[in-house]
Amino acid sequence: MIIVTNREPYSHEKTKKGIVCKKSIGGVVSAIDPLMQERGGLWIAWGSGGEDYTVSNSNDEVLVPDDDPKYLLKRIKLTKDEIENYYRGYSNRVLWPLFHLFVEKMHIKEDYWKYYLKVNEKFAKVVANYSKEDDMIWIHDYHLMLLPDFIRKEIPKARIAFFWHIPWPPWEIFDTLPQHEELLNGILKSDLIGLHAKSYVKNFAECAMRNQNAKVDTKKCIVKCDNHKTKVKQFPLGISYKDFSHSKESLEASKNAKNLKELYEATHLILGIDRLDYTKGILNRLKAFEAFLEDNPNYKKKAVFTQIVTPSRSEIKEYNIMKKEIDETVGKINGRFGTEEWTPIKYFYRKIPQQSLLEHYKAADVGLLTPLRDGMNLVAKEYIAANEENGVLILSEFAGASEDLEEAITVNPYDIKATANAIKKAFDMPLEEKQKRFNSMKKKVKKRDAKWWIKNFLKEWEKIYA
Numbered sequence: 001m002i003i004v005t006n007r008e009p010y011s012h013e014k015t016k017k018g019i020v021c022k023k024s025i026g027g028v029v030s031a032i033d034p035l036m037q038e039r040g041g042l043w044i045a046w047g048s049g050g051e052d053y054t055v056s057n058s059n060d061e062v063l064v065p066d067d068d069p070k071y072l073l074k075r076i077k078l079t080k081d082e083i084e085n086y087y088r089g090y091s092n093r094v095l096w097p098l099f100h101l102f103v104e105k106m107h108i109k110e111d112y113w114k115y116y117l118k119v120n121e122k123f124a125k126v127v128a129n130y131s132k133e134d135d136m137i138w139i140h141d142y143h144l145m146l147l148p149d150f151i152r153k154e155i156p157k158a159r160i161a162f163f164w165h166i167p168w169p170p171w172e173i174f175d176t177l178p179q180h181e182e183l184l185n186g187i188l189k190s191d192l193i194g195l196h197a198k199s200y201v202k203n204f205a206e207c208a209m210r211n212q213n214a215k216v217d218t219k220k221c222i223v224k225c226d227n228h229k230t231k232v233k234q235f236p237l238g239i240s241y242k243d244f245s246h247s248k249e250s251l252e253a254s255k256n257a258k259n260l261k262e263l264y265e266a267t268h269l270i271l272g273i274d275r276l277d278y279t280k281g282i283l284n285r286l287k288a289f290e291a292f293l294e295d296n297p298n299y300k301k302k303a304v305f306t307q308i309v310t311p312s313r314s315e316i317k318e319y320n321i322m323k324k325e326i327d328e329t330v331g332k333i334n335g336r337f338g339t340e341e342w343t344p345i346k347y348f349y350r351k352i353p354q355q356s357l358l359e360h361y362k363a364a365d366v367g368l369l370t371p372l373r374d375g376m377n378l379v380a381k382e383y384i385a386a387n388e389e390n391g392v393l394i395l396s397e398f399a400g401a402s403e404d405l406e407e408a409i410t411v412n413p414y415d416i417k418a419t420a421n422a423i424k425k426a427f428d429m430p431l432e433e434k435q436k437r438f439n440s441m442k443k444k445v446k447k448r449d450a451k452w453w454i455k456n457f458l459k460e461w462e463k464i465y466a
């Protein structure tokens with residue numbers, strides 16, 4: 001198994017304690033690292049850590065994780081221009097906004113595309129060097145859409161699958177991307193493409209139908225393009241349920257959860273956890289909590305909203321501006337409602353350790369996860385797995401997870417008032433109803449976990465060559 005992603009699962013960084021191996025934060029690594037730890041194999045990715053090449057061998061390879069090595073990581077070096085144009089530019093300022101339906105945030109620049117092509121070709125050369133014809137090459141996410149085509153030029157019979165972690169938009173949005181045809185032709189050189197939600201598969205099929213070179217068998221969901229067949233299917237990603245519900249760390253976290261609520265001086269604790277991103281709807285969520293406090297003064301000195309924001313893409317201008325806006329909004333709300341002994345919003349802009357993440361999930365009476373658009377949102381599933389049965393999940397209808405978790409209170413995150421009302425509804429919900437909804441979601445998250453996802457994906461993939 002060869003995994004190919006843009007972001008590496010582990011990076012090496014210099015700290016006061018010397019060089020340390022850090023696990024990357026984000027959905028893709030959360031999903032694939034456990035698989036690789038179990039099965040072993042090779043992971044190829046951009047080596048972006050400050051000390052990556054100090055610890056790697058002369059082929060830029062290193063075994064990871066460093067304390068208990070399980071698989072090989074091959075790092076690809078990118079130049080400054082490549083990082084600027086392929087990563088910050090085309091991937092994060094063109095594809096990311098477009099696929100999340102933020103067309104107005106798309107920045108088109110000739111160099112972005114030029115470097116996107118160049119870096120995808122660079123990845124393809126490395127993958128081809130490391131693979132034999134019957135290896136399973138599993139590519140992930142929007143940074144590498146052209147890779148299937150470039151690999152196939154080097155190894156025509158390569159076994160290639162692609163998992164798409166973000167939404168797939170309707171044709172009318174996809175069409176606004178100047179290079180949409182090239183990108184679709186590129187990804188369609190995969191044998192299998194997986195997406196999180198039914199609606200994304202439907203959108204993908206519709207985009208393929210509009211492509212001049214492609215024919216779509218809508219019943220079987222097979223796309224034929226340039227004499228190559230691609231199966232397209234929904235595989236909703238799950239989490240490692242037991243790590244959140246009954247691991248040693250999880251049981252330890254249960255003991256500390258009560259202390260956390262006391263520390264925050266909260267009788268009613270609401271939790272949001274997100275990477276810093278405009279797609280996550282953090283500002284709207286803060287405003288919804290403000291509206292909730294306005295409408296429900298009896299919850300003053302009782303309700304606390306803890307928002308953890310993990311730093312992400314901080315070198316991109318839009319992200320910095322948004323971070324400033326979040327800081328100011330938190331300050332404004334805390335200044336307006338806070339008292340000497342009560343701070344309504346506890347806001348942390350940092351990556352928290354896994355143990356603390358578990359404690360927060362366990363302590364929260366309400367999980368408030370309201371992205372404006374999200375491929376899946378694993379945090380919602382982690383909250384369901386970790387929390388005991390008295391929690392309530394408020395979930396955006398625009399997160400892929402909402403297709404699975406119908407028992408959540410679903411909200412339109414653009415509707416601030418409705419989100420504020422949902423918080424009230426969550427607090428007022430009778431215990432019996434809470435437990436009924438929560439247990440039903442727990443069953444699903446437990447059954448459709450990460451292992452289930454991988455098993456189904458691999459089964460479908462292997463079927464293609466049987």
Ligand code: GDG
Binds near residue numbers: 378
């Ligand atoms: C992309 C798609 C899709 C976050 N902060 C901390 C921390 N995390 C972990 C969470 C979770 C992961 O990062 C975040 O996953 P999400 O799915 O919520 O979001 P993205 O990173 O945007 O992921 C998304 C996903 O890919 C998978 O396909 O669901 O839609 O955008 O696992 O626990 N972990 C720790 N400290 C933190 O501060 N330890």
